[in-house]
Amino acid sequence: MRYAVFTLMALFPWVTQAFAQAEWRCVATRDGIRVYAKTVPDSRIKAMKAECTLDAGSEQVISLLLDVKAAERWVCHTKSCRLVKRISDTELFYHTEVSLPWPLDNRDFVTHLKVVRHENDHLITIEAPAVPGILPPRNGIVRISSSINRWQIRPLPNGKVWVEYMLQVDPGGHIPAHIVNMFASRAPIETFQNMRKILAERKRAAY
Numbered sequence: 001m002r003y004a005v006f007t008l009m010a011l012f013p014w015v016t017q018a019f020a021q022a023e024w025r026c027v028a029t030r031d032g033i034r035v036y037a038k039t040v041p042d043s044r045i046k047a048m049k050a051e052c053t054l055d056a057g058s059e060q061v062i063s064l065l066l067d068v069k070a071a072e073r074w075v076c077h078t079k080s081c082r083l084v085k086r087i088s089d090t091e092l093f094y095h096t097e098v099s100l101p102w103p104l105d106n107r108d109f110v111t112h113l114k115v116v117r118h119e120n121d122h123l124i125t126i127e128a129p130a131v132p133g134i135l136p137p138r139n140g141i142v143r144i145s146s147s148i149n150r151w152q153i154r155p156l157p158n159g160k161v162w163v164e165y166m167l168q169v170d171p172g173g174h175i176p177a178h179i180v181n182m183f184a185s186r187a188p189i190e191t192f193q194n195m196r197k198i199l200a201e202r203k204r205a206a207y
Helices: 002-011 058-066 177-184 187-205
Strands: 025-030 033-038 047-054 078-088 091-098 106-117 124-127 141-143 150-155 161-167
Touching: 025 187, 033 187, 047 187, 058 106, 058 124, 058 150, 058 161, 058 187
Parallel strands: 106 141
Antiparallel strands: 025 033, 033 047, 047 161, 078 091, 091 106, 106 124, 124 150, 150 161
């Protein structure tokens, strides 16, 4: 269940000015991956942030994030992920269903993903809010229709990249807030570990 809960957090976070208010507190560290949490005003769910260094270039990370189907392999408990509409090489809409253990209902959402390159900086931001009205809700699945997911990627001098992921969401339905907050601090580590494996596979295949 712990990884399923993180999938909800990881795939439909809500990044607001609250990130600049309270202090971040480190809640988990493993394999160079650090996970932070802090309270958010008027929300029962804590904001989460995860960061690490990846042995890949910026374009390789962006390519993975734009590869909708690949999310089924590295994002915890993603049951299915499919493209809804491609706007350009750096903008698209996709639908995801998250598989949760019984007796919890699965969640789903539509994401509007867009790559933002900052002209005067090497920083790259990937904005991916969950958006309503693109697809009708389905019976037996809780629809998440409002949230934001934000990745930030910065190249390092050694050919690697620093990646930061900020998120906060109320997954809705009958998942107690303390369960979400407790397990969401652990699953980002497995997700980033999976991400490293996929990037390493692609790097080897390129040679």
